[in-house]
Amino acid sequence: MSTPQPSPQPSPKPSPTPAPRSGGDLVVESLAALGATTVFGLPGQHALGMFDALRRSALRYVGLRVENNAGFAADAYARTTHGVAPLLVSTGPGALMTLPALQEAAAASAAVLAIGSQVPLAGIGGGRHGYLHELPDQSAAFRGVVKSVHTVRTASQIPSAVAAAWESALSAPHGPVWLEIPQDVLLAEVDVPPVTGLDVAPTEPAPRPELIAAAADRLTRARRPVILAGGGVVRAGAEAELLALAERLRAPVATTFGGKGAFPWEHPLSLQSWLEDRHTTSFLEDADTLLVVGSGLGELSSNYHTFRPRGRVVQIEADLGKLESNHAALGIHADARAALAALVEEVAARGDAGAGSAAASAPGSEAYDCEAYDPEAAARGLLARVRDRLAGQDLDLEQQVLASVRQALPDGAVSCWDMTILAYWAWSAFDPRGTNALHSAQGAGGLGYGLPAALGVAAADPARPVLAVSGDGGAMYSIAELATARQYDLPVTWLIVDDGGYGILRAYMTDAFGAATATELARPDFAALAGAFGVPAVTTSPEHLATDLSAALAAPGPSVVVLPARLRMFAPTHLTADA
Numbered sequence: 001m002s003t004p005q006p007s008p009q010p011s012p013k014p015s016p017t018p019a020p021r022s023g024g025d026l027v028v029e030s031l032a033a034l035g036a037t038t039v040f041g042l043p044g045q046h047a048l049g050m051f052d053a054l055r056r057s058a059l060r061y062v063g064l065r066v067e068n069n070a071g072f073a074a075d076a077y078a079r080t081t082h083g084v085a086p087l088l089v090s091t092g093p094g095a096l097m098t099l100p101a102l103q104e105a106a107a108a109s110a111a112v113l114a115i116g117s118q119v120p121l122a123g124i125g126g127g128r129h130g131y132l133h134e135l136p137d138q139s140a141a142f143r144g145v146v147k148s149v150h151t152v153r154t155a156s157q158i159p160s161a162v163a164a165a166w167e168s169a170l171s172a173p174h175g176p177v178w179l180e181i182p183q184d185v186l187l188a189e190v191d192v193p194p195v196t197g198l199d200v201a202p203t204e205p206a207p208r209p210e211l212i213a214a215a216a217d218r219l220t221r222a223r224r225p226v227i228l229a230g231g232g233v234v235r236a237g238a239e240a241e242l243l244a245l246a247e248r249l250r251a252p253v254a255t256t257f258g259g260k261g262a263f264p265w266e267h268p269l270s271l272q273s274w275l276e277d278r279h280t281t282s283f284l285e286d287a288d289t290l291l292v293v294g295s296g297l298g299e300l301s302s303n304y305h306t307f308r309p310r311g312r313v314v315q316i317e318a319d320l321g322k323l324e325s326n327h328a329a330l331g332i333h334a335d336a337r338a339a340l341a342a343l344v345e346e347v348a349a350r351g352d353a354g355a356g357s358a359a360a361s362a363p364g365s366e367a368y369d370c371e372a373y374d375p376e377a378a379a380r381g382l383l384a385r386v387r388d389r390l391a392g393q394d395l396d397l398e399q400q401v402l403a404s405v406r407q408a409l410p411d412g413a414v415s416c417w418d419m420t421i422l423a424y425w426a427w428s429a430f431d432p433r434g435t436n437a438l439h440s441a442q443g444a445g446g447l448g449y450g451l452p453a454a455l456g457v458a459a460a461d462p463a464r465p466v467l468a469v470s471g472d473g474g475a476m477y478s479i480a481e482l483a484t485a486r487q488y489d490l491p492v493t494w495l496i497v498d499d500g501g502y503g504i505l506r507a508y509m510t511d512a513f514g515a516a517t518a519t520e521l522a523r524p525d526f527a528a529l530a531g532a533f534g535v536p537a538v539t540t541s542p543e544h545l546a547t548d549l550s551a552a553l554a555a556p557g558p559s560v561v562v563l564p565a566r567l568r569m570f571a572p573t574h575l576t577a578d579a
Contacts, residue, residue, distance in 0.1 A: 019056065021194070023155040023186040024049035027115060028057040029195035030162035031086050038459055040074040042067050044090020045132065046117035049186030051088070062459050062488060064452060065480035067094050071101025071112065072449050072478075073456030075176075076416055076439050078110040080460040082237060084169050087114040091183070092133025095141075100446040102145050105176040107443025108258065109235045109319075111169040112176040114146070115162075120184040121153060139180055147175040153182070155190050163198040170202035172318040172335045174235055205318055207334035207342050215314045215330055216346035218289045224311075224373060225251040226271075226287035230301065231258030231443075232294020232318055232336040239263070239435045241340035242293070248347050251291070252379045254280060256301040257427035259294060260438045265431035268376040272383065274428050276303055278573035279385040283378075287311050292329070294336040296322030300427075300442060304574040316340070390570055398425055398567050401542055405495070406431060408549035409467055414439065414457045418450030420471030421503045421567045428570075448477025451494050455481060458490040465491045465553045472498040472523045479524075482533040485558035493552040493559045496526050499566045507569060530560040537562065 027050050031039065038060045043051040054061050064070040067089050074085035089095055095116040105112045118124060118138060119131035128134075135141075139149045148168040152161045158181065165179045219225050227249075233242055239262055246253045246269055253263040254271035263270055274280045281303045284290060288311035295301050296317060305326070313329035316339040323331040332339055390399075402425050409415060411433045417423035417440040432438040439457070441449035454468035470478070475496045485492050497503075501520040509516040530537035537560035540548040545563055552559040 020189045022049050022053060022190060023158055023181065023188050024051070024053035025056065026155060026158040026190060026192075026195060027162060027181070027186070028053045028059055030159045030198060032057060032059055033159075033195050033198045034084070034163065034166050034200065036084065036086050038062060038077065039086040039088055040064065040070045040077070040456065040459075041088030042070050042090070042094065044094045044117065046119065046183035047088060047090040047094070047186070049183070050115070050117070062455070062484070064455070064484050066478070067097035068101050069448065069452035069478050069481050071098040071114070072104065072441075072452035073459065074112045074114075075101060075105040075108065075110040076453035076456035077460050078105070078112055078174070079108065079235070079439055080414065080436065080457050082235070084111045084113050084166055085456070087112055089114065089116045090133070091117045091119060091138065092135060094133075095138060095180070099141065099145055100444070102142070102176045102178070104441050104444040104446055104449065106145060106147070108231060109174040110176065111174040113165055113169050113179065114176060115165075115179045115181070117186060118180045118182040121182045124153075124182060139178065142178040145176070146178045148177045150177065150179040152179070152185060155185055155188055156192070158185075159195050159198060163200050167200040167202050170200070172202075172204040172236070173232065204335040204338060205320075205333050207316070207332050207339040209342075211330065211332045212339065212342045212346050215291070215332060216343055216350060218312055218314060218330065219249055219251070219291060219343070220347055220350050222287075222289035222311075224286065224288045224375075225249050225291065226284060226289075227251050227253045227291045227293065228256065228284060228295060228297075228301070229253055229259045229262040229293055230256040230295025232316075233259055233262040233340075234294075234436055236294065236318070236335050236337040237436075238294075238337035238340050241337055241344055243267075244344045245340055245347065248344065250375045252283075252375050252382075254284065256295050257440070257442050260427070260430070261432040261435045262294075265433070269379055271379055272428075274383075274386045275301055276428060276573060277386050277389065278303070279382055279389065281307050281573070283382050285310050289314065292316070293340065294318070297326045302326065306574045393570055395568065395570060397542060397565070398422075398570075399429075401497075401545060401563070401565065401567065402426065402429055404542070404546035405467070405469070405549065407546045408553060410465065410553065412437060413465055413467065413553070414454075415467040415469065416440070416450050416453035416457060418468075418470035418474035419445055419447050419504070420469065420474055420497060421499075421507075421569055422469055422471075422497050424504065424569060425567075426469070447474040450474065451478040451481050451485075451492070454492045454494070455484055455488075455490055458492050459488070462491060465493060467553065468492055468494045470494065470496050471503055472496060472500065472526070473502040473521055475526065476521075476523065479529065482530055482535050482558070482560070486534050489557045491557060493549065493561060495549060495561045495563065497567065498523065498526060498562055498564045503567065504569065526560060526562045535560055539564065
């Protein structure tokens with residue numbers, strides 16, 4: 001009997017050879033090591049090394065159809081998260097298409113980290129090799145727009161360059177940065193361990209103690225202190241500190257358009273945000289000490305530079321270039337949150353004596369109607385004068401439409417507004433009912449912001465609905481992003497106010513020249529076009545807007561609501577002294 005033979009054992013399988021890694025992998029590994037979870041962008045030939053690396057990473061990619069729209073989405077994502085939003089694009093046309101969005105991010109202090117490819121190393125420096133997309137100096141196009149420009153020439157430089165750009169974007173004031181990497185560097189195989197940790201130390205300018213002491217002294221001694229809060233308060237997350245200081249001083253608070261949500265809209269000390277109103281301008285001018293925090297008092301925040309303060313101004317600003325750029329002030333170069341927190345402590349240490357104390361009103365001042373100054377009554381009086389001015393202008397339709405939007409939008413939900421007449425109303429008259437809950441393109445003023453920005457917000461928090469608002473002219477800048485909304489099933493409702501043209505330009509030209517030119521537009525059936533993208537749509541009326549918009553916001557996924565209407569702006573007050 002033969003002895004059984006053991007069964008042959010299978011030969012051990014060779015260990016799988018690790019997939020080769022490239023410079024593109026170093027980019028996405030560096031972003032992940034810095035805390036990124038989502039990136040926006042649009043691929044192109046020279047950038048394919050980065051996009052191939054995304055396949056091997058845990059980063060979520062949200063791809064838009066136009067680079068500028070990808071930039072707007074990244075901008076709103078950065079505003080919503082108070083963090084950095086990576087934006088990946090290609091060379092030449094792709095890179096240059098981001099410039100309008102990066103200008104808006106710069107104006108709004110949104111930390112967008114734009115990473116673009118470059119032609120191969122041999123073509124860097126204007127050698128005229130004839131590469132596709134070749135420019136003599138691509139980075140030069142960005143230097144006047146972004147905070148900083150970073151260039152990589154070898155793969156080993158990538159992690160440190162990404163970290164430096166991230167740190168720059170997140171240092172106060174936040175802002176966009178540009179990093180470019182040649183195509184061959186992105187494609188080159190690398191033999192280094194994966195990037196697992198990068199250290200960055202974003203800086204915030206700390207307030208100098210002697211300046212805080214001086215500001216606190218002026219504010220506590222003031223008879224009529226007033227606060228103007230700008231976008232820097234929102235970007236710094238300093239709403240609680242602002243509220244504490246205003247209540248301690250009993251100082252009325254107005255917010256700039258970029259600062260909406262920085263102070264509770266219905267608070268007894270709230271002046272809301274009627275900055276294009278002569279009554280509000282006069283109220284701010286009458287303050288014996290005006291604290292301006294997180295604003296450079298630019299064109300829109302100063303009622304088109306008609307603001308002329310009669311008292312002292314204290315200005316807190318993280319952007320050194322904006323400090324005292326328009327008005328002389330006790331300038332404090334500091335992050336808004338740090339400075340307001342220090343002021344709260346300093347004012348508290350001085351006690352309540354003198355803070356917001358009653359005093360005789362300024363002779364002839366419209367802001368103070370009674371002999372003993374009552375700040376809450378003064379705030380109510382100002383808002384009543386604003387209402388009276390509007391009441392004589394036959395603006396019932398505009399106020400009805402805005403009220404319907406407010407009724408339909410859940411409290412705390414985010415809205416993103418394009419450059420359109422309804423948005424101009426919202427800057428002054430809309431209560432966001434939440435902090436950091438309203439974003440618009442009023443910083444740089446480019447069209448097309450509303451829908452892609454809302455997509456960026458939805459990418460940051462897909463669990464809650466987001467509203468985008470555009471006119472028909474602005475909608476055509478971003479109509480392709482309905483495909484993005486559908487592809488990623490993002491809960492964005494897009495309200496398109498269709499008035500057949502560039503409505504605000506029509507009004508400006510008619511007022512200035514008696515007739516409008518180049519403002520009337522052929523446009524599609526927006527509801528039918530949305531349906532072609534697979535996005536539910538409805539055409540509504542002012543009477544049914546609240547109901548239709550509420551239903552769209554409550555439904556899952558993207559939707560479109562079209563409102564055919566010609567809206568008007570309230571009369572400007574900066575053109576005549578008695579407006």
